[in-house]
Amino acid sequence: MKKYDYIILGTGPAAYKLVKLLDTQHKSILTVESGLFGGTCPNVGCEPKIYLDGAVQAVLSNQQFEKEGIISQGGKLNWAQLMKDKKARFASWPNETRKNISKISDVISGSAHFVDRQTIEVNRQYFQGNRIIIATGRRPHELSIPGAKFLHDSSDVLSLGTLPEHTTFIGGGYVAMELATFLAAAGSQVTILVRGDRVLRHFYQKYSRELVVRMKQRGIQFEFETEPTRITQLSDKYVVELNQEGPIVTDYVVNASGRMPNIEKLDLSAAQIDYSTRGIDVDRHLQTNVKNIYAIGDVTSQDVPNLTPVAEFQAQYLFNSLEKGLTQPINYPAIGTGVFAFPQLAQAGINPDSVLEDGDNFEIREYELRQSSLYAGQKEKGLLTVVYDKANYIVGVSEISMSAVNDINYFVPIIGLRINKNEWHRNVLPIYPALADKIEGILR
Numbered sequence: 101m102k103k104y105d106y107i108i109l110g111t112g113p114a115a116y117k118l119v120k121l122l123d124t125q126h127k128s129i130l131t132v133e134s135g136l137f138g139g140t141c142p143n144v145g146c147e148p149k150i151y152l153d154g155a156v157q158a159v160l161s162n163q164q165f166e167k168e169g170i171i172s173q174g175g176k177l178n179w180a181q182l183m184k185d186k187k188a189r190f191a192s193w194p195n196e197t198r199k200n201i202s203k204i205s206d207v208i209s210g211s212a213h214f215v216d217r218q219t220i221e222v223n224r225q226y227f228q229g230n231r232i233i234i235a236t237g238r239r240p241h242e243l244s245i246p247g248a249k250f251l252h253d254s255s256d257v258l259s260l261g262t263l264p265e266h267t268t269f270i271g272g273g274y275v276a277m278e279l280a281t282f283l284a285a286a287g288s289q290v291t292i293l294v295r296g297d298r299v300l301r302h303f304y305q306k307y308s309r310e311l312v313v314r315m316k317q318r319g320i321q322f323e324f325e326t327e328p329t330r331i332t333q334l335s336d337k338y339v340v341e342l343n344q345e346g347p348i349v350t351d352y353v354v355n356a357s358g359r360m361p362n363i364e365k366l367d368l369s370a371a372q373i374d375y376s377t378r379g380i381d382v383d384r385h386l387q388t389n390v391k392n393i394y395a396i397g398d399v400t401s402q403d404v405p406n407l408t409p410v411a412e413f414q415a416q417y418l419f420n421s422l423e424k425g426l427t428q429p430i431n432y433p434a435i436g437t438g439v440f441a442f443p444q445l446a447q448a449g450i451n452p453d454s455v456l457e458d459g460d461n462f463e464i465r466e467y468e469l470r471q472s473s474l475y476a477g478q479k480e481k482g483l484l485t486v487v488y489d490k491a492n493y494i495v496g497v498s499e500i501s502m503s504a505v506n507d508i509n510y511f512v513p514i515i516g517l518r519i520n521k522n523e524w525h526r527n528v529l530p531i532y533p534a535l536a537d538k539i540e541g542i543l544r
């Protein structure tokens with residue numbers, strides 16, 4: 101049986117980063133991948149998503165200019181062509197990633213499962229690792245309603261060749277809000293079914309509600325307190341029965357009800373590894389309850405956002421801890437996150453909702469970004485809410501605007517490095533005119 105210093109399960113952002121770091125220490129490594137090399141982000145997540153977003157933002161901006169009479173004919177999105185281009189751009193990535201990883205580790209395609217605490221089995225072959233790192237990510241949550249076989253998921257939408265006339269999304273999270281924006285921009289009629297009374301529950305609710313208003317203005321329908329109970333096929337359409345009055349007749353149903361950890365196939369009990377439906381349990385050193393087994397990225401049950409930079413941060417932490425003698429527990433920096441809808445929603449640090457009642461320790465102030473915008477055609481006001489702590493440092497920012505993602509990225513170092521007005525003034529002279537120019541007035 102072949103033995104390695106490290107066996108790494110998965111090749112997504114968490115695993116890929118770790119393999120590259122371990123290569124610098126000349127470790128013997130086996131990497132196992134059961135699906136597409138590179139994992140979710142570059143194949144069916146962030147990267148194809150942002151590729152499509154480039155075209156969607158352009159088209160929706162143009163439509164706004166057209167409304168203002170500044171552009172005489174706004175563009176129309178050619179979905180089929182966009183998807184053809186996307187396919188051409190991304191098709192070769194899994195093989196390229198496999199080749200890159202093969203240069204620095206042994207690689208095997210197949211689903212890994214534990215045999216005991218040091219041994220895994222893949223394709224009836226057995227391998228031993230001094231350390232085993234689980235980085236198997238998440239997959240779309242399965243809904244158990246009659247007719248679930250007719251459901252599609254985010255991966256299907258990101259390679260959908262023909263635009264449906266009507267699309268129904270189930271869920272009010274990142275995936276539903278982003279992909280609904282894309283399909284609606286291309287001309288599909290879109291209905292979003294939201295189980296509760298809110299969308300994007302981890303974001304500042306004032307801005308989540310504002311995003312719903314703006315999406316509704318473009319014709320996207322929201323049905324709150326609404327869940328599907330059954331889906332049936334009716335010739336080339338689907339009938340979605342609801343817990344409310346309905347039903348909805350639609351051409352395409354997307355299950356965007358969240359993601360679940362890839363753990364069932366790992367046979368974690370063979371190695372007595374603790375887990376729950378939320379993922380693999382790890383301590384603040386990313387170690388499982390078994391000494392030589394660690395878990396990083398989306399597959400863990402840790403209460404941190406499941407995002408690519410977070411997965412990579414965990415990989416870097418684990419490397420520093422296992423190979424560089426770092427002994428402190430993981431301490432997460434200021435984390436930025438954004439929803440690539442239209443307008444965008446983004447935030448970093450403390451969410452204003454969590455300190456609304458704590459006026460003794462925090463001050464919340466909202467800034468309108470409209471006065472500051474010199475761009476033609478931008479009639480919709482952007483809003484920025486800043487949370488200050490008692491010492492007047494910025495500890496949280498939330499924004500809804502056309503440029504919220506990039507704007508909030510300005511604030512991530514301000515929060516993470518605790519920069520105040522004096523320091524900014526002494527060390528920073530940004531490009532004018534742009535949001536960074538206004539930051540001095542927002543800092544204290």
Ligand SMILES: Cc1cc2nc3c(=O)[nH]c(=O)nc-3n(C[C@H](O)[C@H](O)[C@H](O)COP(=O)(O)OP(=O)(O)OC[C@H]3O[C@@H](n4cnc5c(N)ncnc54)[C@H](O)[C@@H]3O)c2cc1C
Pocket residue numbers: 109110111112113114115132133134135136137138139140141144145146147149210211212213235236237238254275362365366396397398399406407408409411
């Ligand atoms: C539609 C969508 C859009 C997103 N957009 C963003 C974004 O804009 N920004 C952002 O930061 N994040 C985004 N994310 C989240 C981001 O993709 C994930 O946080 C990131 O990919 C997690 O990396 P990971 O390495 O933990 O897991 P993954 O990337 O999921 O990789 C895990 C890998 O493990 C493999 N695997 C599973 N089981 C086994 C097994 N038994 N044996 C071997 N291999 C196995 C899987 O096939 C997979 O390739 C998005 C996600 C989705 C779905």
Ligand SMILES: NC(=O)c1ccc[n+]([C@@H]2O[C@H](COP(=O)([O-])OP(=O)(O)OC[C@H]3O[C@@H](n4cnc5c(N)ncnc54)[C@H](O)[C@@H]3O)[C@@H](O)[C@H]2O)c1
Pocket residue numbers: 243270271272273274275276278294295296299300327356357358359405406407437438439440
């Ligand atoms: N821009 C980004 O960074 C980005 C984009 C997409 C995805 N992601 C990552 O992927 C994760 C998954 O995204 P997501 O949108 O699938 O999940 P999510 O957790 O953000 O949203 C899931 C939605 O489905 C609803 N829901 C849950 N169970 C349901 C049920 N049984 N029936 C009906 N509705 C139900 C929830 O109430 C919620 O509105 C995100 O949390 C994020 O970490 C990030």
